[in-house]
Amino acid sequence: MKSSLTKKATTALSPRKQPRQERSSKVVDRILDAALILTREQGTKTPTTLAIAQRAGLSVGSIYQYFPNKEAILLDLARRWLGAFPEVIAKRIAAPRPTNRDEFQQEVDKLFVDTSRLYLDNATLMPVIEAITGNPDLRPIQNEYDDQIIALYAAWLQHVNPALDDGIASRLGVVMMEVGHVCRLVGLKRDRKAFDLIQDDVKTMWLALVDPYLDLN
Template sequence: MTHTGAIQPRRTPRQIRSQRRVARILDAAIHVFAQRGYGAATTTAIAEQADVSVGSLYQFFPNKEAILYALSERFDASFFAWLDGALTADEGRRSTEEWINAFFEALAVMDRQHPGLFRVLAHAYTSPEFVRAERHFNAQVARRVLALLTSRVPHLPAGQLEVVAAVCVEVTHALVHLASTSEDTASDVTFEARRVLRAYLSVVSTEPGRQGGGAGPTVHNPTGGPSS
């Protein structure tokens, strides 16, 4: 992703000691954001939680928005490392249902590794920069889902498959967001999300493909780059 404006870090850590310090700052930020809320959190509180000086924090991040963006990028890198590894190792061995279960289990593992991160990201994506980053992330996931679907639903035309991949990603993203902001019903929402995906893909895989597309507005490049 491209950093712009207020979310641009001051510098990238190159030494191992600096990398560890940045990781500590990011871990502390999750805790502070989750405890206080993004709006009430301060860089001073994050520095105290990380046991570093505010000056040390400012060496890497100009403000809390840049810290949040770095958290988002760290999650993206971790998720894509899992997804690409899973796709490489799959070779057609997993069923669609096994893929859905593996996907949600991977999210659960990441949530356990960084408690509160999903909730923090769900509540804080408000600026145009974050919206663009979110759209870019979804587009990258949709490209990978498209590659997976192409070999599993070969009877569908390429254009329809692109839309199906985008729908899978957007629906899942919306339901994960809902689960992240509704702690009391999070497990129920996640269960229903799995069921929605299973039902949708079951219908898609058994129905004949549409030639020339269906009725409704045209979807332009659903798996392309970030929308403006």
């Protein structure tokens, strides 16, 4: 069974056809949009290739021109989800530097509003993300994004305190990313109230963790 899963995962890593023209890119977008809508509507049930094709207004054959199977479609969706986080964190780096704890907490609140929306809107993709984490063939995909997010968190902390050591900033970035992700996954598996409460706890932990290093009044 393990070798079979690995083979499937390896196949899913490579879309069958890369869009090179605007028309092809729009077709791929239609496929991914349809798959995302269906995953949200169907919860834990994985949409079939036929259902994705019907929602996208395409033939199944058109789907297979770009993706070898439905797993490849979901994997591409997961890539897009992971790829949304760097932009959200970068917004906080581009914002004016906070000069006190209240201003920094406001920045943290803004970040959590944006990142929580990504989790809540894409909750049905979390099994895909967890599968990537647990599969040795797919894990490098998440590692790439994890490293980028850690570096951005570190850059954000150094934006707040330019004197913060690189090594410390990176270490704090690891904790911020890991704690934030794992805790919110736990919340998503429960209910919205639990998610919101856990998120508040994560913010409290973040602030307690980084406050000694930010030199804020």
